[in-house]
Amino acid sequence: MNVVAAPPIVPPLPAPAMSPRTRRLLEGPIVPTLLQLAWPNILVMLAQASTGLIETWWVSFLGTDALAGMALVFPGFMMMSMLSGGAMGGGISSAVARALGSGRRADADAYVLHAVVVNGALGLLSTALFLGFGAQIYGAMGGQGASLAAALAYSDIVFAGVVLVWLMNALASVIRGTGNMLVPSLAVCLGVVLLVPLSPVLIFGFGPVPAMGIAGGALAVVLTTAMTATVLAIYLLAGRSIVRPVLARLRWALFADILRVGAVGSVSTLQTSLTVALTTALVGMAAGPAAVAGYGTGARLEYLLIPLVFGLGAPLVALVGTNIGAGQRARALRIALTGGALAFAMTETVGLLAAAFPAAWLGLFTDDALILATGSAYLRLVGPAYGFFGLGLCLYFASQGAGRLGWPLAAGLLRMLVAVGGGALALHLTGSLAALFAALALGMVLYGVGLATVIARGVWFR
Numbered sequence: 001m002n003v004v005a006a007p008p009i010v011p012p013l014p015a016p017a018m019s020p021r022t023r024r025l026l027e028g029p030i031v032p033t034l035l036q037l038a039w040p041n042i043l044v045m046l047a048q049a050s051t052g053l054i055e056t057w058w059v060s061f062l063g064t065d066a067l068a069g070m071a072l073v074f075p076g077f078m079m080m081s082m083l084s085g086g087a088m089g090g091g092i093s094s095a096v097a098r099a100l101g102s103g104r105r106a107d108a109d110a111y112v113l114h115a116v117v118v119n120g121a122l123g124l125l126s127t128a129l130f131l132g133f134g135a136q137i138y139g140a141m142g143g144q145g146a147s148l149a150a151a152l153a154y155s156d157i158v159f160a161g162v163v164l165v166w167l168m169n170a171l172a173s174v175i176r177g178t179g180n181m182l183v184p185s186l187a188v189c190l191g192v193v194l195l196v197p198l199s200p201v202l203i204f205g206f207g208p209v210p211a212m213g214i215a216g217g218a219l220a221v222v223l224t225t226a227m228t229a230t231v232l233a234i235y236l237l238a239g240r241s242i243v244r245p246v247l248a249r250l251r252w253a254l255f256a257d258i259l260r261v262g263a264v265g266s267v268s269t270l271q272t273s274l275t276v277a278l279t280t281a282l283v284g285m286a287a288g289p290a291a292v293a294g295y296g297t298g299a300r301l302e303y304l305l306i307p308l309v310f311g312l313g314a315p316l317v318a319l320v321g322t323n324i325g326a327g328q329r330a331r332a333l334r335i336a337l338t339g340g341a342l343a344f345a346m347t348e349t350v351g352l353l354a355a356a357f358p359a360a361w362l363g364l365f366t367d368d369a370l371i372l373a374t375g376s377a378y379l380r381l382v383g384p385a386y387g388f389f390g391l392g393l394c395l396y397f398a399s400q401g402a403g404r405l406g407w408p409l410a411a412g413l414l415r416m417l418v419a420v421g422g423g424a425l426a427l428h429l430t431g432s433l434a435a436l437f438a439a440l441a442l443g444m445v446l447y448g449v450g451l452a453t454v455i456a457r458g459v460w461f462r
Contacts, residue, residue: 025179025322026101030335034315034342040185041176042311046304054192055217056300058200060365062150066214067366068289069150071296072138075280077158078303079273080126084119084166086310087269089173090400091262092118093317095254096177096243097401101325110248111177112236114255115170118262123166130159141277142284142292154218161222168229171236178242179318183235191228195220264405268396271412275443276302278420282427282436287374291433294374297365301354301379302386305347309390312339312346313397320401329461336398340452343394348387355383378437385441388448395451404460411451419443 024033059066092115099108130137138151172184201209202216212219236245276299283295316339323332354361358376366372392415396408419440426435 025097025319026326026328030331030338034312034319034335034339037179037181037315037318038312038342041181041314042308043185043189046308046311054195054199055221056297056365058203059214059217062203062214064290064293064366064368064371065146066150067297067371068147068293069143069152069154069214071280071293072141072143072147072151073155073158074296074300074303075141075273075277076130076137076155077162078306079269080123080159080162080165081169082269082273082306083126083266084123085169085173086306086313086397087265088119088122088166088258088262089169089176090265090313090317090397091258091260092170092173093177093314094261094321094400094403095257096174097179097318097321098257098325098403100178100242101322107254108177108243109246110251110254111258112171112174112243112245113248114250114258115174116167117250118255118258119166119170120163123163126162126166127159130155130162134159141281142289144289147289147292150214153213153215157215157218158221161225164222164225164229168225168232171229171232174236174243175232175241176314177318177321179315179322180241181315183241184232187228187231187235190231191224194227195224198223261400261403261405264409265396265400268405268409268412271409271416272306275416275419275440279423279436279440282420282424283374283433286427286431286433286436287370290368290370291374293366293368294362294371295378295433297362297371298358298375298378298382301350301361302382302389305350305386305390306393308346308350309343309393310397312343313394313400315339316394316398317401320398321403322401324402332402333455333458333460336395336402337452337456339398340391340394344387344391344448347390348384351383351386353383354379354386355381358383374433377434378440381434381437382441382444385444388446389444391448392444392451395455399455399460402460407454407459408451411447414450415443415447417443418446 056067056070059070092111096108096111099105099111134152134155135148138148138155143151172187175184199217199220202212202220203214205211235241280292280295284292316336319335320332323335358379359372361379362372362375392411399405399408422442423436423439426439427433429435
């Protein structure tokens with residue numbers, strides 16, 4: 001009888017060790033983990049948003065035309081920040097988080113180069129667009145005479161360097177995708193600290209530095225952004241992050257993984273910025289440059305909500321993406337709804353305070369009666385709806401982590417149609433800016449309530 005020896009038992013290869021940071025995303029208690037990740041991000045987003053406030057405050061000393069020029073440029077520049085950090089940045093963070101959650105460490109490393117290529121190309125395209133067509137864009141938004149000249153003086157410099165904003169947010173988004181919110185926060189805070197003295201020096205001049213006027217504020221933003229991007233690049237190249245830059249072969253599959261979230265997210269971001277831009281145009285046509293300055297100054301508070309919610313949203317991208325990558329769907333949904341509730345509470349508090357005390361905000365920038373009247377009317381009517389905007393925006397970020405952005409896109413389109421289309425109709429029928437602002441508020445309510453309803457019903461997993 002022949003005895004056949006049994007084949008030797010080969011033990012399975014050990015699974016790659018999971019980073020403690022990744023394990024915390026998968027197993028940590030939801031509220032403490034979310035707040036622990038969010039607080040440095042909220043702090044830095046407020047610091048980053050304050051750059052616009054610092055500039056606006058200094059520029060306000062140059063007069064109403066300069067302030068109106070800033071109001072014309074701000075939606076476009078804020079759109080670049082939102083596209084690079086919130087939309088494409090969300091696609092980058094989501095891709096990195098899902099790769100780490102499913103154990104694809106090599107892909108996570110390769111995403112660094114792919115993120116830089118994607119955002120770098122889009123940044124150059126943005127520069128070409130605004131340098132080539134800035135006058136037409138701002139003219140269509142109601143810019144004329146001295147206010148249009150001020151807008152172009154600021155825009156030509158800030159958009160010449162806007163590619164640095166895209167690159168900075170690409171690197172920050174890679175790091176955030178690993179669950180590390182602190183390092184990007186510290187880098188941005190460092191830039192804000194530098195901006196505080198640099199902006200007035202370049203605007204008004206100091207010693208051998210000549211006064212550059214409104215163009216000096218733009219140059220200050222470009223210089224501080226370059227410094228922030230450099231700090232983030234050094235951190236990644238030093239090998240301190242979970243993911244490390246590698247000279248990997250460029251692969252369409254990895255580009256597609258970023259773009260399938262980032263491209264759809266970009267459409268949603270464009271909807272938000274287009275809503276403000278078109279509303280600015282309606283205000284300008286109805287009431288002139290001073291009213292544009294009033295609406296633009298009031299709407300800056302609305303734009304402040306975006307980085308505030310992003311403070312919660314960036315951790316949500318990492319948390320939701322990692323949990324879905326690991327197959328933990330129910331936990332991912334609980335995380336998203338918890339984050340949405342926190343965002344509603346924060347932004348509604350801001351909105352109610354702004355509605356109750358509009359002069360406390362507007363008085364920081366001007367004492368012009370028409371500017372104050374327009375801005376106050378906006379804040380009293382739209383401020384109480386800020387919580388719904390914050391809710392919808394937070395769930396948009398969570399949807400980035402899930403890789404499911406169809407419903408946020410639909411909700412954003414509904415908001416834009418109600419705010420701009422309904423607002424234009426209301427303005428035509430009544431001739432009152434208050435009717436336009438009421439339509440803006442209704443659009444926000446529908447955006448937040450609609451998106452929360454469908455996500456709670458499990459639309460991500462159908």
